Amino acid sequence: MVTSYHTALLLMSTAPTERGYWFEEWQDCATGLNRPYDDRVINRFNALSHSRRDGATSQLERRLVRGLMLAPAGANVIMQLGRLGVGRGVAQSPVTSGSLMKHPLKRTRTTLAYIWLALYGTDDERSELRRNVDAQHRHVRSRPNDEVTYDAYDAQLQLWVAACMYVGSQQGYEILYGHSSDVAASELLRRCSRFATTLQVPANQWPSDPSVFEEYWSSGLNLVKFDEVTTRYVMDFIDLRFVPRPLAAMLRPLHRLLCIGFLETTFREALLLEWSERDQRRFRRLCVVMKWVNRLAPRILAEFPWNLVRRDSRRRLSHGRSLV
Numbered sequence: 001m002v003t004s005y006h007t008a009l010l011l012m013s014t015a016p017t018e019r020g021y022w023f024e025e026w027q028d029c030a031t032g033l034n035r036p037y038d039d040r041v042i043n044r045f046n047a048l049s050h051s052r053r054d055g056a057t058s059q060l061e062r063r064l065v066r067g068l069m070l071a072p073a074g075a076n077v078i079m080q081l082g083r084l085g086v087g088r089g090v091a092q093s094p095v096t097s098g099s100l101m102k103h104p105l106k107r108t109r110t111t112l113a114y115i116w117l118a119l120y121g122t123d124d125e126r127s128e129l130r131r132n133v134d135a136q137h138r139h140v141r142s143r144p145n146d147e148v149t150y151d152a153y154d155a156q157l158q159l160w161v162a163a164c165m166y167v168g169s170q171q172g173y174e175i176l177y178g179h180s181s182d183v184a185a186s187e188l189l190r191r192c193s194r195f196a197t198t199l200q201v202p203a204n205q206w207p208s209d210p211s212v213f214e215e216y217w218s219s220g221l222n223l224v225k226f227d228e229v230t231t232r233y234v235m236d237f238i239d240l241r242f243v244p245r246p247l248a249a250m251l252r253p254l255h256r257l258l259c260i261g262f263l264e265t266t267f268r269e270a271l272l273l274e275w276s277e278r279d280q281r282r283f284r285r286l287c288v289v290m291k292w293v294n295r296l297a298p299r300i301l302a303e304f305p306w307n308l309v310r311r312d313s314r315r316r317l318s319h320g321r322s323l324v
């Protein structure tokens with residue numbers, strides 16, 4: 001965080017000082033997270049500081065390609081594990097090459113590649129992605145006497161995982177831009193259908209509009225369940241037991257705040273996680289600071305790690321290397 005604060009200060013002293021821009025940014029941050037985002041602010045900043053943008057990027061893509069979109073990622077992992085079949089599948093996977101706990105960097109890279117290519121890849125790229133992920137998922141299925149049955153190919157379980165990913169995208173969008181308009185929400189939902197349909201979920205199973213999604217989501221919340229095995233996995237994840245100890249000790253408070261802060265009450269209650277008013281205030285302050293830093297950062301930093309993921313994924317594809 002110290003580095004982020006320093007970066008913010010540096011940016012504030014070097015970035016464009018057009019009065020209107022700073023004034024609007026200040027107003028935006030001062031009013032918290034719920035103010036609908038005003039495009040003029042970011043467009044003006046982009047015009048001033050990023051004169052050479054890629055021609056092909058859509059407005060939605062430009063908005064989503066921000067490092068801060070990943071702030072809810074930890075909570076998202078937990079939400080996905082909240083469906084018992086997924087939780088057990090992940091916690092008891094017989095294969096470990098893509099295990100978050102055993103190969104966190106590799107798993108982060110492959111998950112980001114999935115998100116990137118599912119959202120923006122061509123049909124051929126998405127087919128290749130599907131082939132690669134299928135090869136891993138093939139091994140993820142319960143055995144005959146297991147107490148919980150699961151199969152990573154199960155379309156209902158995949159739908160849940162993809163729905164969580166969509167909720168995470170909404171949360172990231174909201175920190176950066178405030179509540180999305182109806183049009184933006186529908187566009188985001190449509191685009192995020194690719195999280196599901198790139199694998200085995202038929203297109204007609206993806207909710208057709210945000211209100212249908214809300215119904216799906218609230219009935220999904222009724223099925224949230226963690227047992228002893230998956231709770232232990234989640235707690236190890238929150239406590240960063242998969243990174244070297246000194247680093248984990250340093251990052252744990254921030255990781256906890258982000259993980260629990262982005263969780264809906266249903267998940268917190270199911271996991272008996274404590275969350276006070278004070279935690280909520282700290283979480284909201286953190287979101288505002290992160291928003292400032294990410295919005296004002298130079299493009300190369302603001303878009304990290306997506307710029308790296310884009311290049312790495314395309315290079316892997318062109319060299320015929322596996323994406324996962």
Ligand code: HEM
Nearest residue numbers: 086089090093095096097098099110114152157158161324
């Ligand atoms: C839309 C839904 C899903 C997406 C986008 C997705 C994505 C991925 C990706 C990209 C990998 C490759 C990781 C790597 O090898 O580095 C992976 C592996 C894995 N997935 Fe999924 N997955 C989904 C659904 C599921 C479900 C429903 C389950 C469990 C029932 C599951 C369990 C696993 C496990 C255990 C691995 C690790 C396999 C290994 O260690 O090699 N996934 N998934």
